[in-house]
Amino acid sequence: MGAISASAPAQAPIAASRWARRWLPWMLLAPVLVYLAVFYLVPLAIVIVSSVTDPSPSLSHYRDFFTDSFYLRVLSRTFATSLIVTICCLVLAYPLAYAMARREDTLVVAMLTVVALTFWTSFLVRTYAWMVILGNRGPVTALFRMVGWDPPPEILFTRFSSTLAMVHILLPFMVMALYSVMKKIDPALLRAAQNLGASPGRTFRHVYFPLSAPGVVNGCTMVFILCLGFYVTPVLLGSPREQMLAGLIGSQIEELLDFGEASAMAVVLLLVTLGLVALYNRFVGIDTLWG
């Protein structure tokens, strides 16, 4: 910074730019921040406040939630389902992303296009497709009948059908997360390992997999979080007797009009989700999650 300046006017632009540097970003950010405060933080705050004040100020909703075995079962079911979906997505996406990352031809473009197509197709359309496939007049039941399993087992409106559909719906997220990391792995490293005498299995275990780990962490975090709060698919395809947390919040409002209890559950869901994001942020850094 020029402490000694030849003339006063020369300092003016510097002063102006210093002022601008301080306030310009806030002027640019003000519209979106005010907007989000009014239309996002206020409704969020309403949920949090209602959970302890509706209908009267108390912590009874939380006490109910954490002592009632019905609610606790829903909570543990939500976690278990999210875990299963995440693992299935990883197991299916890893070999696919691996195969895609090791090619550079038109075929990989076609494969990426297929993944992009499913990614962009509405959750509802994909849920509907599974409703048809698993329905009691659909191809799967017909197959069961053909092999003599009659009457065929109920598949639709079970935990199985909603889990399967969620795996299908969230799979593109996992594939993209893995692919974007695997594509950057330098093949020379793999050749180096093999030249030094490592078997293909050992090369994978000690070189490739550790290098792809950021993608695995990314994809798993994203899929797990999306699954925790998933509403549409479990409600439409799942069993009404085996709800997940988001679905229970919905029916608490629709059927019981219990805004306080629904809010308490929403706060639990919010805290769990944000807790996981914070954990991710602590160890990896938030900016890479959707990079």
Add this chain to the structure above:
Amino acid sequence: MTAQRRIDPLTWLILAFIAAPLLIVVPMSFSTAPSLEFPPPAWGFNYYRAFFSDSRWLQPLLNSFIIALGAAALTMLLVIPASFAMVRHRFHGRALTNLMLLLPLMAPHIVIALGYYSYFGSLHLTQTYAGVILAHTCLSVPMVFLTLSAALKGFDRNLERAGANLGASPLRVFRHVTFPVLRPAFVVAALFAFVQSFDETVVALFISGRDAATLPRKIFDAMRTEADPVVAVVSTLLLAAVIAGVIGSRLWQRRRKRVNALAFAMQ
């Protein structure tokens, strides 16, 4: 790496698992069966006729278009200046602002839907276009912000300096240098916002009501209450739109690449 390996059966199988289920909606839409029967017993355009002559389907479709356009425009207006501030300036509170801009992406939609249900109810914004647009704009902020800031980070500021050195005012530099270079990113970001709003279901279920019912809300209701085969028609139309969009964007990318290569070759 470029060696043409054959694709092993496992990869094909996983790809088929991703793609095949979607395709089932296409034959379903040409069915004449009154229920979800596959394979369809007979073929026809009955359900297309039913869709295109029923205002209970066309009105939500129109509503969704209006709401998605409104939400995309509003999101762009809010986020463009913000992403310039976030990428080009270092200031106190930047990390916190970053979290704030990403929060709607992290918090489950059901949580905020519950908030809107009560908040917009007291503001008389439920069952209005304005209410749904205001809510969807919040949900689109993170994706638009991520898209724009990624593009801005890759922007070569020497181009702007060159413009300024040649005597252009900051506004002219933006109009003739910054904006044209970033235009593709702006288009993609706006498209993200549009699709996000057009597909958003949970918040729309809670606040759009009968008067501003969006297409996803109508589909959800149709799937929940009756196995309405018209859903197959809507699904097929949406799928066709996505296919057109994805292939269109691939062609656009390729053309842009060719133009860039040409510009490079001419230097």
